[in-house]
Amino acid sequence: MPDLLPMLGRTHGNRSAVTCALKCDSACARPVPNLSTEPTFAAVASQALVSRRAVLVGGAVAAAAVAGPQLLGLPEAAAVEGRPAPGERAVRGGFSFTPIAAVSDDVDAMTVPRGFSWHPIIRWGDPLFHDSPRFDPTQPDADAAERQFGYNNDYTDVIVTDRRGRKALLCCNHEYTNRQIMFPPTTTPEAEADVLRALMAAHGFSVVELERRGTRRPWRYVQGARLNRRITATTPFLLDGPAAGSALVQTAADPTGTRVHGTLGNCSGGTTPWGTVLSGEENFNGYFVADPAAPGSARYGLTDKPSSYGWEQVDDRFDATKAGYANEPHRFGWIVEIDPTDPRSTPRKHTAMGRFKHEGANVRVDDEGTVVAYMGDDERFDYLYKFVASKKFRSGKSAAARRHNLGLLSEGDLYVARFTGEQRPDNANLGTGRWLPLVRDGRSQVEGMSVEEVLVLTRLAADKVGATPMDRCEDVEPSLKTGKVYVVCTNNTDRGVKAGKPGPDAANPRAANKNGHIIELTEAGGRGDAETFEWDLFMVCGDEGQAGTYFAGWEGPVAPISCPDNIAFDSRDNLWISTDGQPGSIAKNDGLFRVPLAGRERGHLVQFLAVPVEAETCGPVIHDQDGSVFVAVQHPGEDGTWAEQNSFFPDYVSAGERPRRGEWRGPRPSVVQVVADR
Ligand code: FEO
Ligand code: CA
Ligand code: CA
Secondary structure, three states: OOOOOOOOOOOOOOOOHHHHHHHHOOHHHOOOOOOOOOOOOOOOOOOOOOOHHHHHHHHHHHHHHHOOHHHHOOOOOOEOOOOOOOOOOOOOOOOOOOOEOOOEOOOOOOEOOOOEEEEEEEEOOOEOOOOOOOOOOOOOOHHHHOOEOOOOEEEEEEEEOOOOOOEEEEEEEEOOOOHHHHOOOOOOHHHHHHHHHHHHHOOEEEEEEEEOOOOOOOOEEOOOOOOOEEEOOOOEEEEEOOOOOOHHHOOOOOOOOOEEEOOOOEEEEEEOOOOOEEEEEOOHHHHOEOOOOOOOOOOOOOOOOOOOOOHHHOOHHHEOOOOOOOOHHHHOOOEEEEOOOOOOOOOEEEHHHOOOOEOOOEEEEOOOOOEEEEEEEOOEOOOEEEEEEOOOOOOOOOHHHHHHHHOHHHOEEEEEEEEEEEOOOOOOOEEEEEEEEEEEOOEEOOOOOOHHHHHHOHHHHHHHHOOOOOEOEEEEEEOOOOOOEEEEEOOEOOOOOOOOOOOOOOOOOOOOEOOOEEEEEEEHHHOOOOOEEEEEEEEEOEOOOOOOOEEOOOOOOOOOEOOEEEEEEOOOOOEEEEEOOHHHHHOEOOEEEEEOOOOOOOOOOEEEEEOOOOOEEEEEEEEHHHOEEEEEEEOOOOOOOOOOOOOOOOOOOOOOOOOOOOOOOOOOOEEEEEEEOO
């Protein structure tokens, strides 16, 4: 294996060194790929901002908020007393919960509120088909892995498919793998090649049918169900849109430039109004060896060093320096669209939506039927984008409407965001912004670049038009009730720190932004195709007593939160926020939080659950009217080894009990349902 630990110890990016190496090719240890040096609006000098909150709330409350029993190492759910969730009693359905306290980052347990239970619905390695082999990590095998649930579940949706609410489709990404804890060490190159192929097969995407005996009951997955499907790093995809077939995406193996094998680095995503699932190919650069002098290599973090995963040892196309493969990296970094209702459909990669480190894509249809997808590029100082489809959404369930809607993301306009605004002492910042066109009406809007170049080398195009460098946009999701868009910036510890890089600005207000923030964006006229917007800071994360935190003006106690990542909305339009990086930033296990977006309680953040040691909270899916919350527990026990595992999630023998001699147990990333006790 290549050097996996260039960032040994807790990294300045907040994650463990192992997670950094595997998930994003240690991006934080490498130079920032955005070489633009000019911030696009006046950088405000870094200053110690003391928020009004910090003065009002003070440290005593902050200390009380974390002094739960978890700090004593108790694995049981523990609650902060008091505070019923806002607005509960007035609303039918939904649920109340007593918030949990933050959980210390050495606790290997799922922590959920009192009165709730958690159940793994499906785990890495669970068999999906009637002929799937049983899970046996001592025998790494690609054929087996292709027929089992993949590793490191990330984007998740649970789509109920029948009127009685007893059948559903689970759709789930498998972002990356951790060879060191998944499989035993090998002693021969042949055996290690088998491991590499098994890892390729554990990537990608799963569709799994679920069933249950009644509403408000746990779901279970159905082995051998008709719609069950695995998509892996070798599954055939169709490249579509304006850059498909261009010279930039042709290889010796695919002179048509339209047929790609596999998807990888699939991080977040979104479910479309027409029932397909979108998935973002994020840190694809870590899978390739490439010519560092090739156009775009530096900007996309591609190098000629051995890749983090070593797949070039078993599949030549991952070495783009080899004859015929120079363009293979151009065939990754896209938004992919998968139809979970048709297991024989060929999934597609949409070049019209641009190529960058796509976190995900979330679609809204506005009142005029305009289809807009919001997308973040998750890299320090990279950008926020939107895609506006050329054609309008067609409602109804006819075959013609379905065919039409399946083509919506193949053609449209691509924009990148520029923010302007005012930085206030209490971080109640707000301002306006403009969507700068990159492609419009089928024509490039970027001087010196063709449409194909803009779409394949989108970062270079966005640099040229003066987009605003952001603090790592993760999920970007519109509320389907209000149309407001929530832009989650997870962190950027380089802002205002690295020479030549932008300092704080109104939309990215903190130097060395370790804890992240969330921007609330309102399109002009509520239109998906608006060219301007207004925005405000919704949340500047951290421990509530910290200087510079801001919770939408809420001045009571809040849960400590850091590194917001994926978000979701519940039936009452509360925002739910999952985190990735709290162990490194505030020494707490990552969690899931809820915050009202409107009303008297706007900004009142509470914590719903915490995931086990070294795990990240992904998903999430909120079926509050059904008493359920789903999370994908990703990379539990990430820093362990095959011989010395750090987590035993989710198959704890019993709290605190270690496996018997000779019995292998270790962490299995799983999709978990948290359900109110009956
Ligand atoms: Fe895979 Fe941007 O998190
Ligand atoms: Ca993410
Ligand atoms: Ca993340």
